[in-house]
Amino acid sequence: MFDFRGRRFVWWVDGDNHLRVSSLDKKFIIAYPFCVESDCPAVVEVIGSELPGLDGAERRPVWLVAPSLSGKSMGAWVDALLTWSFSENRTLERVKTRLHCKLHGDFLQHAPLRPRVSARHTTENREECGERQNGRLGGGGTPTT
Numbered sequence: 001m002f003d004f005r006g007r008r009f010v011w012w013v014d015g016d017n018h019l020r021v022s023s024l025d026k027k028f029i030i031a032y033p034f035c036v037e038s039d040c041p042a043v044v045e046v047i048g049s050e051l052p053g054l055d056g057a058e059r060r061p062v063w064l065v066a067p068s069l070s071g072k073s074m075g076a077w078v079d080a081l082l083t084w085s086f087s088e089n090r091t092l093e094r095v096k097t098r099l100h101c102k103l104h105g106d107f108l109q110h111a112p113l114r115p116r117v118s119a120r121h122t123t124e125n126r127e128e129c130g131e132r133q134n135g136r137l138g139g140g141g142t143p144t145t
Contacts, residue, residue: 008024030046
């Protein structure tokens with residue numbers, strides 16, 4: 001548990017696939033994938049009812065193009081996601097699903113994935129991450145830098 005701008009949050013890694021961040025009251029919940037489509041931006045899945053700029057009554061989940069995350073620690077990623085989420089100076093760009101990419105047209109359910117490198121992603125599980133996200137075996141990806 002940690003404090004962000006006077007509010008309590010938790011974060012966890014869900015199945016080595018997503019970084020999840022939630023307020024203790026569960027009004028704010030997001031998921032950020034470790035794996036993304038090749039040449040496509042990562043997409044934040046908004047699960048909770050609260051995200052500035054979105055109508056709280058709108059049906060969830062909602063998918064938004066995620067900010068670029070830098071830093072080598074999960075804490076830095078969590079801080080960047082929360083800063084972006086509660087920023088008033090950002091544009092929310094919607095996508096249809098977490099598998100949508102404007103660069104390649106509609107849905108890319110069979111496109112090869114490339115894992116994002118993180119402290120939790122070792123050489124051994126990079127291919128597994130791509131396989132899980134694709135729902136098939138045998139098609140890993142190349143790590144991003």
